Amino acid sequence: MRHWVIFKLTLLLIIFITPLLTPNWGFSYENIKVLGFVILVSVIVLEYALNKKRPQLRWSRVSAISLLFLLSLSLSSILGVKPPSSIMGEAPYYQGLIFYIYLFVFSLLVGISGISIRQWVVVLSLSSLLVSVFSIKDYLLLHLFQIYTPTYADRVVSTFGQPNFYAGFILLTLPLTSYLFKSPRNFIRLLGYLSLILGSLAIIASESRVTSGLLLIFLLTWLIIRAPKIVGLTLAFFLGFISATYFWINLSTQGWDQTWLIRNAPERRLLFMPTLLEVSKKSLLVGYGLENIGVAYQRHFQEMNFNTLNDPLAHALKNLQVDRSHSYLLDILLFSGILGLVSYLGLVVILIFKTKSQLPLLSSLMIYLIWTQLHNQSVVHLIYFWWLVGVVSQEAT
Template identity: 25%
Template sequence: MKKFKKISLYIFFGLMALSLLTPFWAFRDLLFPYITSKAFFFRIAVELAFPFYLFLAFIDKNLRPKLKNPLNLTVLVFLAINIITAFTGVNFFRSIWGNFERMGGVYYLLHLVLFYFYIQLLGQAGSWYLKRFLQSFIAVASLVALNGIVGWLGGPVLVLDPSLPVRVSSTFGNPIFFASYLMLPLFLAAYFAVQEASLGKRIVYGIAAMVQMVGVYSSGTRGAAVGLLVGLFLGLIIYIALTKKPKLRRWSLSAIAILVIAAGLLYSNYDKLAPGSTLSRLVNLRDRNTEARLIQWKIAYEGFKDSPLVGVGPENYYVIFDSHYEPALYEYDASWFDKPHNFILEVLVTNGIFGFLVYFAMFGLAFFAFWRAFKFELLGLLEMCLLAAGLIAYQVQNLFVFDTVSAGVAFYAFMGLAAYMWVESKVGEGETEVSFVKATSPVFPLSIFAVFAAVALYLVYITNIASLEASKRINFGFAYTDHDPKVAAQYFEDAFKLPFNIDLRESVGRYSDFANALAVNGPSQGLEEQFVRSQLETATGKLREIAEQVKNDPLLWSRLATNEMNMALLFTQDFSQASTTIEQTISLAPKRTELLQLRLQLYGNNQNWSSALETAREITNLNSYNSRLQWQLAMVEYLSGNMEAAVAEGDRGVEMGYNFNSLQEFAWYIQYYQEKQDYPRVAKLLERAIELEPKETGLYAELALTYAEIGDVEKAILLAKQVSASDPSFSAQM
């Protein structure tokens, strides 16, 4: 039994070390590869470690979690609140499993909580295991940062970094996610640099911290920069308050003064920095992105007031965003946000006030754990201040970002260290540990191991491999849409045959997009009508089934409405079902113009121009920042027979910067100004028309005559000669 225990501990440690490699993975075959790859890898590692954890905890009481530890209890309470609010929330399935784009939810949190307790077992098994684990954590973070920096400098990278050359995201695909992950290992590296007695090791850890600091800077992420500054500032304040060395206190005060002055000067003079530079981006807090975030936070607060006690459930912020949408956001960002880009606020609106308070209790108790460790001399003052500064920096940057898989791993690793410090300080306080209790027979513990090993393997397949394979097949199907639609259809069909899929919404949505692409392009691709109709009907049926289950997802309903309109246009000519679905869609997000566009399209298909005009006006009232929508209103006014109103709206659209996409959409506009003999305006319009239709000789002829009317004889003669040479039939006119 002792030998098996030793082997189990080694394997367990190996799996834990393996889980730290999570940030490296980005498999391009998957949907959202920078997210799903990391999440599936981490979850599989945690699940494989689970039977070893149970076995070790069962045979050795010293390795069991200390439930008297208030930090452990708080972490478990936070998990319990997430489970409860998943049941009371508005979308249970999404709350439990999350989706491919974010990979969050209760199931993800459960893995983080297990990971947290796994770390404590490593510490309880021996400080060597925990130290090596944390050293591995620092090494991985440093390599990830170094990979990003090398790419920033023009060197080779492990995976494609889509943020280069302006910003760096390394293996994360998003600079914000990259910086968020580095926050805690950066301070952990600084902690080890201070703790180590060996100068060589101090230098190594110091270099690791600096590499990660440069990684954060190269990401150009303001939230992380603010977090670092606030963390360092408050860490110094704590150090000054507690140090007994006057000289160090004076130096620390000087450092704070320099920090404050430098930050103040940069912030107040951001407009004097090179536009677009990393430093300019970091210190400019008055840009459009900041304005958009403030509006998002206002939306989140309005949603919180609807359900303050239990929130809407994990991963369900989208319901708040859609129902409380502020059209002012169209000026900055028209995206459909499923996160408020403020993790603290997200906890409040999804888990309610109780979840919010418990989350902050976790933070407070972790901070107190480091304080206790300092009081019982497990930590030096500077070590404690660095760890506390890391916690503060992480939570401050959370005000500007949402949780991600790798950042969650980093946070719960840090929390695990705090819990270990708490236990160790209790020992220092005089609490005795339970001695090793040997099992009387190896049969029972080995039986437990065998059972839970089977359970773990089943979970690895059903909740990870199956969904991973579904993600891959859906992605392949979507990729083959234009290349070979029938192969694409087979990929989609195979994906839906898998036993489990955590994100049917995204999968069916991609299939729906494929089917709609067939509806538009099928005839030109020579596809049989029966094949196109079959795919569209199947996609519509699947969408209807999921939409009826969820009921509160406007994007899902809008896809269904689009499918039903295409079915009516191509096959049935009956728009009644599409009309009902469109109204259901709009009711879920009444201030989103994208949904009102569906109603406008329906009225246009039915040539109901009076209703179309009313809807087009409603759209521009909600979003007065979009020149395309302004021109759309002009077109509807024109089709409604209101020429003067059409021209007035068209003028407004052109003034807003609308750039015509086809001659057909503004031929009437040219004709109107020709009749009004506004030749300077006609010349500009004809010049744009020629850009769109360069082979249309008649346009050149009209432009030559227009130049003549303006009095630009030189241009008129030159263009007339070109027209006559190109097409002699215009010679007399020229």
């Protein structure tokens, strides 16, 4: 019994502490999170092995197709252009094959944990709330008191190193607060409302247009569903009008010619995505292996004769350092080809099917799927996805 309690507490600790880990001992934001995750999962595996009364691992269609996805990543990484990098992972993301194996093991352990969805959400919301508080604190220090705080492109980063990363994590947790509003305990309901309010403010502080736009859609939907009809529709209208005006003014002050796109991120992804699609066609079946997008991208331009090529866009693109496409589907196609993409899409379809009766889980999953087609993702977002795989697998058995 004692081993099993430690087992559950360590699982909960993973999703609580990993988003909060910050650079220490020479490790970067992402590196320290990967290291912490790997250590804690290793501890859980040890606890599981020592528990003589441990439950047996259960296999469902969810876990089976997730294993198929992992096998496709393994094949492409071993046969790819740079196997050591694919297996170990490389800066800045450290999302190599070993990390994916740990993610898969983590999902299996979540699937047999017996932890209720409300317990998971309480811990996730506490972690998200702290990330929100840190980001709001940093925003006030930077802009109100003019006190230095770590930034990325003059935007606060909280505990993630990039504003888009922390904003995306908070956004994923907001739909799950619906589980907390139904609790009979005042503290749990208060946690839900604080997470929703401070999380929304923290996302605005991140200055992430995509995440703020998705937040707007979520809040409009939430207001319409939860508030009385007239009040909800009125609030939704004013919120939508104010936000649409802000986004229109913001976009109208920026040029959209190729020169502007090349100089500015993240919009320049619109220019190198077609190039990455061309790169993917050269190894369409099995891809190039994890962490090898940059190598494949540079090889594509090395095959060109720039002495006779009078395309200024191509000259500009060849000097970009591209290690992700800002679209996870395209990343998977480049990592593991058609085999990996088909298995991943199969996993996504079955997750959607299994969560269709649980609106908060489905909403969070849909936000993840949309957000990761518009942004690179932190290791925390991957941990969230595989946590969801485990939760759905537990429900399916």
